[in-house]
Amino acid sequence: MSKALTSIETIADDICGDLGDSTSRFKFSILRKLLAGWRDMMLYMGNEGICIKTAVLNVDNVVELPEDFVYEMKVGIKRNGHIAVLSLNDAVEKQLLSQEDTEKTVCDIWNGGFFGSEYIFYNYDWNGSLGELYGWGGVLNCNGYYNIDRQKGEIYIGSLVPDDAEIVIEYQSSGQKDGLTLVPTEWWAALKYYALSEWYASKNLNLAQYNRLAYEREYNKTKRLYNWRSSLFIANKMAESYRSSVH
Amino acid sequence: MVQGVAIDLVLLRVNGGKLTDDGNVQRDDIRAYIPIACNLVTSKAYYVNRQQEGDRDFPSSFYGTYNCAISQSNGVATIVFPKTVVPLPSNQGIRYLIDNCGNTYTPLNDSEVPMINYYKTQFPNIRFYRRTGMVAQLWNVSPLANNVNAVIMIDPENFADTDELPIQAGMEQEFLDIIVQHFTGQRQQPADADVDSKDVNVVP
Numbered sequence: 001m002s003k004a005l006t007s008i009e010t011i012a013d014d015i016c017g018d019l020g021d022s023t024s025r026f027k028f029s030i031l032r033k034l035l036a037g038w039r040d041m042m043l044y045m046g047n048e049g050i051c052i053k054t055a056v057l058n059v060d061n062v063v064e065l066p067e068d069f070v071y072e073m074k075v076g077i078k079r080n081g082h083i084a085v086l087s088l089n090d091a092v093e094k095q096l097l098s099q100e101d102t103e104k105t106v107c108d109i110w111n112g113g114f115f116g117s118e119y120i121f122y123n124y125d126w127n128g129s130l131g132e133l134y135g136w137g138g139v140l141n142c143n144g145y146y147n148i149d150r151q152k153g154e155i156y157i158g159s160l161v162p163d164d165a166e167i168v169i170e171y172q173s174s175g176q177k178d179g180l181t182l183v184p185t186e187w188w189a190a191l192k193y194y195a196l197s198e199w200y201a202s203k204n205l206n207l208a209q210y211n212r213l214a215y216e217r218e219y220n221k222t223k224r225l226y227n228w229r230s231s232l233f234i235a236n237k238m239a240e241s242y243r244s245s246v247h
Numbered sequence: 248m249v250q251g252v253a254i255d256l257v258l259l260r261v262n263g264g265k266l267t268d269d270g271n272v273q274r275d276d277i278r279a280y281i282p283i284a285c286n287l288v289t290s291k292a293y294y295v296n297r298q299q300e301g302d303r304d305f306p307s308s309f310y311g312t313y314n315c316a317i318s319q320s321n322g323v324a325t326i327v328f329p330k331t332v333v334p335l336p337s338n339q340g341i342r343y344l345i346d347n348c349g350n351t352y353t354p355l356n357d358s359e360v361p362m363i364n365y366y367k368t369q370f371p372n373i374r375f376y377r378r379t380g381m382v383a384q385l386w387n388v389s390p391l392a393n394n395v396n397a398v399i400m401i402d403p404e405n406f407a408d409t410d411e412l413p414i415q416a417g418m419e420q421e422f423l424d425i426i427v428q429h430f431t432g433q434r435q436q437p438a439d440a441d442v443d444s445k446d447v448n449v450v451p
Contacts, residue, residue, distance in 0.1 A: 007372070008370070009373050020297075021303055022342065022343075023303075023341065024351070024353050027353045027354075028353050028359050031366070
């Protein structure tokens with residue numbers, strides 16, 4: 001499974017765009033079908049599931065990442081009740097500001113003087129209840145603020161981060177899936193055809209069948225991708241088998 | 248086409264090419280009929296576009312953006328549209344809603360509303376709305392959002408004579424013909440004052 005995740009909403013918007021649905025009036029119907037397709041693929045693809053969590057960590061020179069951390073989705077720095085979003089996962093378009101503009105914008109965000117795109121940190125565990133945190137930015141240059149060592153599970157905090165700030169990190173957890181609607185990007189085509197097949201089922205049988213066949217083709221392609229082994233791996237296995245039989 | 252120009256063109260036609268003050272068809276009469284003709288050609292253009300190109304869009308130039316405050320009274324998030332939205336088929340009068348946090352809202356139809364309590368937890372990051380009359384109810388509203396920009400097409404009844412009518416290019420002639428046809432055959436001039444058995448102003 002690739003690390004890049006895509007929101008089911010993005011796939012729904014993609015389908016609505018293809019259908020010429022500028023007012024998104026088919027979107028909810030498409031979303032429901034995508035969710036059904038996602039469950040179908042989760043059941044039969046043998047995927048371990050995806051869980052996204054958000055943690056708030058106190059600033060120190062070196063900050064320990066949560067034990068269930070796999071990789072980060074979004075990183076932000078919280079101060080005065082405002083979160084400046086420094087990095088986003090690859091599925092979100094971003095355009096970086098210069099270092100100088102970043103420092104100014106981060107201060108604006110912390111002082112409540114910045115109004116731009118809002119980013120959500122999902123599944124923040126606050127006193128046992130799951131909620132969301134909201135941050136601004138997404139165009140900020142993270143150089144000088146932090147560096148993550150995934151091997152050691154640590155974040156190194158740069159000198160630009162004040163002591164009274166907190167690090168907010170949304171990350172993929174190794175825990176159980178929680179129903180959050182993010183899917184691996186390689187599922188995009190299969191899910192799209194599944195939703196279109198279901199959507200056309202009561203409207204146009206030919207298109208429903210066409211999309212069903214396309215779904216099965218994409219499903220098999222994705223499954224092959226997951227099950228793929230290089231010829232060297234297979235040759236190695238054969239050699240191992242031969243050696244064990246000789247000895 | 249500006250509404251005032253459309254009225255003048257119709258007046259010219261029904262009066263035989265001459266603008267007159269004492270005609271029986273007045274500007275207000277034509278103004279009252281404009282929304283009917285306007286909605287007819289707008290809907291027709293939609294189906295023509297859809298048949299020819301598979302395009303479901305109305306031209307975006309016909310939509311205006313209006314800022315609406317989010318009300319949280321009774322625990323239900325709602326907005327009130329500032330003007331009447333044109334009741335086009337499939338709720339096309341509302342192009343989209345976007346709040347001050349940059350979130351767009353997905354429309355629900357009546358059959359989908361009962362499911363929303365389940366699906367709003369399945370899609371915690373997706374916003375929904377349902378329009379009823381002048382009000383739209385919102386679900387999954389961000390706690391930071393306090394107003395919504397509604398991109399809507401206004402009902403032509405609200406238009407002034409200087410406003411551009413939402414008529415797709417190429418449909419203007421049909422629009423004028425519909426109005427002219429409605430007023431043709433109506434008496435154009437008052438009865439003549441001669442006391443005889445003939446009325447020279449009557450339409451043959």
